[in-house]
Amino acid sequence: LPEFFTSNESNLALLSQWFPVLLLFIVPAITMSAWADERKLGTDELLFTLPASDLEIVLAKYLSVVAVYSIVLAFSAPVVFVLEWVGDPDWGLVVTNYLGYWLAGTALLAAGMFASSLTSSVTVAFVLGVVICAVPVLFGYIVPLVAGFFFRDTYLLARIAESLSVPDHLRDFGLGMVPLAGLLYFASLAAAMLYLNVVVVTERHWSRSKQAGMGAQYAIRAVALAVALVSLNAIAAVVPARADLTAENLYTLSSTTREVLRKVPGERPVTIQAFMSTETPQDFVTAKRRLIGLLRQYDGLGGGRVEVRYVDVPPSSEQAAEAEHYGILPTRLVDVREGRRQDMDVYLGAVITSTYDEVVLPFIGLGTPIEYELTRSIRTVTNQDRLKVGILETDADVQSGTQGFGRIVDELKKQYTVEQVSADAPIEKGRFNVLIAVMPSSLTQPQMDNFVACVRDGNPVLIFDDPWPYVYDSGMGMGITQAPRLPKPSPGGGMMMGMSQPPSQPKADGGHATSLVRELGIEWDSGEVVWDTFNPHKEFFEVVPREFVFISPESGNRKAISPTSPITGSGDGSPGLQEVLVVFAGTIRPRDRSGLSVEPLLVTSDDSGLFQWDEFSDDGFDFFRRQPTRRLKPDSQRVGFKDEYAHIVAAHITSGRNSDRKINAVFVADVDMISDWFFHLRERAEIDLRLDNVEFVLNAVDVLAGDEQYLPLRKRRAAARTLDWIEARTRKSTENLTASLAEADQRAKHDLERIEESFKKQRDQVSANEELDPRARDQRLANIEESERRQMVVARAKVERQKSRETKLAQARADRERTILQNWVRLSAAVLAGLPPILFGGIVLSLRLSRERREIPSGRLA
Numbered sequence: 001l002p003e004f005f006t007s008n009e010s011n012l013a014l015l016s017q018w019f020p021v022l023l024l025f026i027v028p029a030i031t032m033s034a035w036a037d038e039r040k041l042g043t044d045e046l047l048f049t050l051p052a053s054d055l056e057i058v059l060a061k062y063l064s065v066v067a068v069y070s071i072v073l074a075f076s077a078p079v080v081f082v083l084e085w086v087g088d089p090d091w092g093l094v095v096t097n098y099l100g101y102w103l104a105g106t107a108l109l110a111a112g113m114f115a116s117s118l119t120s121s122v123t124v125a126f127v128l129g130v131v132i133c134a135v136p137v138l139f140g141y142i143v144p145l146v147a148g149f150f151f152r153d154t155y156l157l158a159r160i161a162e163s164l165s166v167p168d169h170l171r172d173f174g175l176g177m178v179p180l181a182g183l184l185y186f187a188s189l190a191a192a193m194l195y196l197n198v199v200v201v202t203e204r205h206w207s208r209s210k211q212a213g214m215g216a217q218y219a220i221r222a223v224a225l226a227v228a229l230v231s232l233n234a235i236a237a238v239v240p241a242r243a244d245l246t247a248e249n250l251y252t253l254s255s256t257t258r259e260v261l262r263k264v265p266g267e268r269p270v271t272i273q274a275f276m277s278t279e280t281p282q283d284f285v286t287a288k289r290r291l292i293g294l295l296r297q298y299d300g301l302g303g304g305r306v307e308v309r310y311v312d313v314p315p316s317s318e319q320a321a322e323a324e325h326y327g328i329l330p331t332r333l334v335d336v337r338e339g340r341r342q343d344m345d346v347y348l349g350a351v352i353t354s355t356y357d358e359v360v361l362p363f364i365g366l367g368t369p370i371e372y373e374l375t376r377s378i379r380t381v382t383n384q385d386r387l388k389v390g391i392l393e394t395d396a397d398v399q400s401g402t403q404g405f406g407r408i409v410d411e412l413k414k415q416y417t418v419e420q421v422s423a424d425a426p427i428e429k430g431r432f433n434v435l436i437a438v439m440p441s442s443l444t445q446p447q448m449d450n451f452v453a454c455v456r457d458g459n460p461v462l463i464f465d466d467p468w469p470y471v472y473d474s475g476m477g478m479g480i481t482q483a484p485r486l487p488k489p490s491p492g493g494g495m496m497m498g499m500s501q502p503p504s505q506p507k508a509d510g511g512h513a514t515s516l517v518r519e520l521g522i523e524w525d526s527g528e529v530v531w532d533t534f535n536p537h538k539e540f541f542e543v544v545p546r547e548f549v550f551i552s553p554e555s556g557n558r559k560a561i562s563p564t565s566p567i568t569g570s571g572d573g574s575p576g577l578q579e580v581l582v583v584f585a586g587t588i589r590p591r592d593r594s595g596l597s598v599e600p601l602l603v604t605s606d607d608s609g610l611f612q613w614d615e616f617s618d619d620g621f622d623f624f625r626r627q628p629t630r631r632l633k634p635d636s637q638r639v640g641f642k643d644e645y646a647h648i649v650a651a652h653i654t655s656g657r658n659s660d661r662k663i664n665a666v667f668v669a670d671v672d673m674i675s676d677w678f679f680h681l682r683e684r685a686e687i688d689l690r691l692d693n694v695e696f697v698l699n700a701v702d703v704l705a706g707d708e709q710y711l712p713l714r715k716r717r718a719a720a721r722t723l724d725w726i727e728a729r730t731r732k733s734t735e736n737l738t739a740s741l742a743e744a745d746q747r748a749k750h751d752l753e754r755i756e757e758s759f760k761k762q763r764d765q766v767s768a769n770e771e772l773d774p775r776a777r778d779q780r781l782a783n784i785e786e787s788e789r790r791q792m793v794v795a796r797a798k799v800e801r802q803k804s805r806e807t808k809l810a811q812a813r814a815d816r817e818r819t820i821l822q823n824w825v826r827l828s829a830a831v832l833a834g835l836p837p838i839l840f841g842g843i844v845l846s847l848r849l850s851r852e853r854r855e856i857p858s859g860r861l862a
Helices: 001-006 013-031 036-041 041-050 054-074 077-086 091-116 122-147 154-162 166-175 182-206 206-237 257-261 282-305 316-325 368-383 406-413 446-454 514-519 677-686 693-705 725-766 774-855
Strands: 178-179 243-245 270-277 308-315 331-337 340-346 348-353 360-362 388-394 416-422 434-437 461-466 522-524 531-533 548-551 580-583 587-588 596-603 608-612 617-622 627-634 648-654 664-668
Touching: 013 054, 013 091, 013 122, 013 166, 013 580, 036 041, 036 122, 041 054, 054 182, 077 725, 077 774, 091 122, 091 166, 091 178, 091 182, 122 154, 122 166, 166 178, 166 182, 178 182, 182 206, 182 608, 243 282, 257 282, 257 368, 270 282, 270 316, 270 340, 270 368, 282 308, 282 348, 282 368, 282 693, 308 316, 348 368, 360 368, 406 416, 406 693, 434 693, 446 514, 514 522, 531 548, 587 596, 587 648, 648 693, 664 693, 677 693, 725 774
Parallel strands: 270 308, 388 416, 388 434, 434 461, 461 664
Antiparallel strands: 178 243, 270 348, 331 340, 348 360, 522 587, 531 608, 548 580, 596 648, 617 627, 648 664
């Protein structure tokens, strides 16, 4: 399917999604002749004269169709070979997928045999097989649909029906797990259907006078067996026993979690209350199911020390009022059902309480690391002594949450005691475990001196500064007022009620933070913005500017995200952070002979470059605040040239062996990384981005504070197993597209420089003409400038049209090459899929002909 290439994941997710529907046609095709042909040809009477019981005959029939189905399933092996060819699949996940396919098929085979035993027509047996197999396959969908006509609240009925359906139990296998409940479900379904087979086969022994009584007796037996099996499955569903075969063991509680649960005091147990809406959008069903599954394991491992309460929250109910009392507010989400979009208020959060404290998880989204959130919350509420984090008072105003940074403070308060720190006075050494400074370039000189002294004393500091803090862009064309090179905003704005306001104090070092970066042993230009052409998300290629830099090892730079640092890497060879997005970020360089160790954490690809202050921004004015601003130039005017270097965006700076300074700091040349937008994206996942920005910030805080217990939990996620074979061959097209853009930019810059040079000569001639009086000279210069402005507008428009045309042509070529490559993969997969049955058929035919030649007299062969 085209979605396979769009998702760019080397797995069987699409096949798993459609496999239950495929079974509706595969299973009846295999089983339709199992009993129907025997009855039609009359060979069933001969079969029952064999020295075997009815049960043995039924089991023999069943094992034969299972053997046929197993061979059919084995014929799909080329699909796995194609996955290995175009990507790097998780083989544990592949094995559980196929185990689920086999179990689901073998369970439905018994149902198909039962359908075949009811008729002597193969065609009717196929139709009956489809109908009977559709019951467990579509049960979770049909029952709520039908019940909706008679009942208003069908949630409980829907949950029961879904738990009895094949897709529900196949889903765990598709995630890489082998659950006890799933094994028992498929075994129970097969046993129940085989029992019905035995009943139909033994019917021939019933006398005509007792058929009604025997039928009723076996019907009661069948109902009793069904009730017993359903009850057994309900009990097994409560037991969180499952084997996790994924390469990263994503669904196995980590040793950190087990240790935290073990240390919960028995006399002060922890209570976890999960508030979940009765209905959630389809995209959030997985998050809700994973929350329930993990809570079951917490409940089982915690024993009497952990009590779990599941609260279903119908709309406008007492449970909804209770959830809101704890601070779990409804989140407005969009759901698409039957082609219609509808808004839903969804409750999906948890409250973790103990005698000491309470932690609220207001909303658990698609990107939320659930185990990490639960484990951290349990440890927090059972630990009276929290580490302290200080947030430095700057113009960023992080603590108030009004500037788009409120979510990071709320996140830190779940683990630390957070306090605001003023740099107006010397900062006490050791008062905080970590000091966070956002936009320290906005400090005044006395404040900067106090902050630099704090850094020099060895206090762990996490610094975010940014040449162009995009979070402050109003998006209304007025630009930003918060940038290192801009003056501090005046109190109350430049004018208020017609009266001038007192001017603000100047920034230290003119906003360049020279004393700070010198103390850190690095160089940072407050007017330099990094850009990168690497973009792993082709769907956003045309709408995301180059200044939105995606940092990932997929860029070709294997050290783009440091694999060795505990902040970004795993340290044990497993994947750490995988993708980080920085927005209009700066870059830092180690200063020679500083005596400090500068460890790069986030680095761009080699296809990157730098914009200088005047190359990407123009002067502007904010009419609301009545103060000067800077505005971004249009993308067509931001002409950049690759410098073939990878640029450091974040680094961990520590004291070297030969340094007399005690430095422990992480410097990040991007403020937008901690903006609320990334937290929102992490929860909602409204666009297909899985970014590790939040994890990076929290990891940096933990490492600086010396509390690294949660680092493995935050990094637990599946490795990015993309279609790297296709990516490697389409990378050339992307490079050609990038080269075309760079060539168009260079031509544009050359044409504009030529026009500017022409008008410069005219201005110089007028200025040097001594025959003109000053008034006439000024008038001619004004005319030249106006003519230059008009020609520049026309030239830029022409260049932009030419650039757009060349870009579209290059994009079309890249799309054609990508389509040809995808079609080649499709064709190869189709050809490979046909080879096993052809080879198998050839072998069988050869053996048959050989046997005939060996056993039939030569005279008859002639």
